Amino acid sequence: MEYNITDWDSISIQFSKMFENLGDINLTEEYISYSSYKPYVATGIMLTKKGQLIASMPLHNVDSYFEQVIFDSTLKSIRLIGEKFDYTYTIPSVILQLRRI
Numbered sequence: 001m002e003y004n005i006t007d008w009d010s011i012s013i014q015f016s017k018m019f020e021n022l023g024d025i026n027l028t029e030e031y032i033s034y035s036s037y038k039p040y041v042a043t044g045i046m047l048t049k050k051g052q053l054i055a056s057m058p059l060h061n062v063d064s065y066f067e068q069v070i071f072d073s074t075l076k077s078i079r080l081i082g083e084k085f086d087y088t089y090t091i092p093s094v095i096l097q098l099r100r101i
């Protein structure tokens with residue numbers, strides 16, 4: 001599922017499906033965000049309508065801009081592509097186990 005940043009509504013829908021029941025999801029007119037539940041791995045990702053990515057996982061943080069969003073078919077990862085930027089955020093396996101509960 002591949003989207004251009006201009007298709008914000010579709011991105012928001014897929015983002016919500018990807019992180020459903022895995023943590024806190026916040027949807028606004030300007031951004032969408034996810035943060036994991038405690039005590040699981042502390043991780044989060046925020047996408048803004050203007051194409052800014054802010055993501056954090058243990059030992060790294062990312063702050064850059066993207067134009068395209070690609071959700072993998074299993075909704076386990078999201079790839080963000082910009083002019084000189086290509087980043088894939090993958091949900092940690094320990095958090096994905098919540099889908100089975």
